[in-house]
Amino acid sequence: MxxxxxxxxxxxLTEMKDxxxxxxxxxxxxxxxxxDVDVEETGATFEENAxxxxxxxxxxxxxxxxxxxxxxxxxxxxxxxxxxxxxxGGEGLDDTGRYQLLLENMRGQLDRRCxxxxxxxxxxxxxxxxxxxxxxxxxxxxxxxxxxxxxYDPIFFVPALKKTFSELTAQEKNAISHRGKALDSFExxxxxxxxxxxx
Numbered sequence: 001m002x003x004x005x006x007x008x009x010x011x012x013l014t015e016m017k018d019x020x021x022x023x024x025x026x027x028x029x030x031x032x033x034x035x036d037v038d039v040e041e042t043g044a045t046f047e048e049n050a051x052x053x054x055x056x057x058x059x060x061x062x063x064x065x066x067x068x069x070x071x072x073x074x075x076x077x078x079x080x081x082x083x084x085x086x087x088x089g090g091e092g093l094d095d096t097g098r099y100q101l102l103l104e105n106m107r108g109q110l111d112r113r114c115x116x117x118x119x120x121x122x123x124x125x126x127x128x129x130x131x132x133x134x135x136x137x138x139x140x141x142x143x144x145x146x147x148x149x150x151x152y153d154p155i156f157f158v159p160a161l162k163k164t165f166s167e168l169t170a171q172e173k174n175a176i177s178h179r180g181k182a183l184d185s186f187e188x189x190x191x192x193x194x195x196x197x198x199x
Contacts (some may be wrong), residue, residue, distance in 0.1 A: 001194075002026045003122065004033040006057035006067035011150045016066065017121060018174060019183040027066065035060040046070065046083060046119035047131065058123040070118040070178060071160060072152045074102070076111045076141060085152065099144065099155045112139040116165075116178035120186045129198070130189050134181030138165075151174065 003020070005013050005027050016027045030036055039056045043049035046069040053067035071085030072144035081088040081102065089101040106112070115137045122130045136158075144154035146166025158176065165173055174180040 002028060002033075002063055004057050004061045004063050004065045005029055006039070006053040006065050008039070009150075012068060012179075014170075015174065015179055016056040016068070016183070018064075018170070018188065019180070023187060025190075030057060030061070033061045033063060035133060041083070043083065046117055047121070047133070049083060050119045050121035050131070051123070051129070054121040054123040054129075062125060064122055064124045066120065066122040068103070068118055068120050068179060068182070070116065071134070072102075072156065073115050073117055074106070075113040076106065076109045087176060095151050097143075099152050102140070102152070103143070103155060106140055112141075112157075114140050114156070116152075116180040118182040120179075120191065121180045122186070126197075128193060130186065130193050132182045132186035132189055134178045134183070134185060136176055136181065152159070 003017055003025055008030065013027060013029055020027055035057060037056050038174045039053045041049040041052065043052055049069035050067045053069065054065045057065035057067065071082050073079045075084050078159065088098045093101065115135050117135050119133045120131065139157045139159060139165055141155045141157040145164045146154055148168065149166040156165045161168070
């Protein structure tokens with residue numbers, strides 16, 4: 001089965017492919033499916049944004065479309081940046097600028113608890129929808145560490161492993177990450193959905 005990833009993020013494509021290939025699902029970028037959809041993320045929750053993106057790309061491509069909306073929620077900032085994680089600080093900032101702004105906004109703050117959230121939604125042309133959510137709890141580092149990953153990974157510290165997401169291998173990260181957990185849950189739900197569709 002082919003699914004279109006409702007994202008232009010090559011990092012997300014790699015993570016999705018790693019996990020969904022086990023189900024015989026071939027995940028391709030929008031460009032490979034011949035579509036280019038810009039979806040305004042107007043949802044108030046990660047779930048709503050994932051559904052908006054998946055539905056729009058499914059309609060444009062005529063293929064099942066999978067979307068992930070994810071972000072970092074910091075307790076001391078009342079859950080911010082949350083659904084605005086990718087746009088934190090406005091248009092002009094790159095990943096490094098965004099996490100530096102977050103560290104600046106957390107200066108002097110002792111409560112560093114935070115969590116990564118990932119919500120996955122797949123919309124099928126027949127009207128079916130499969131959704132899943134995953135979370136990974138950690139603390140905000142005081143400075144970036146590590147070379148791997150993307151987004152807020154360099155400042156997301158996992159106390160049990162004494163490493164940031166950027167210091168983990170892809171396998172280590174997939175085993176505990178919010179997206180890994182969401183995809184595990186999604187995999188189970190997708191299996192059930194496909195079994196029912198075949199029956």
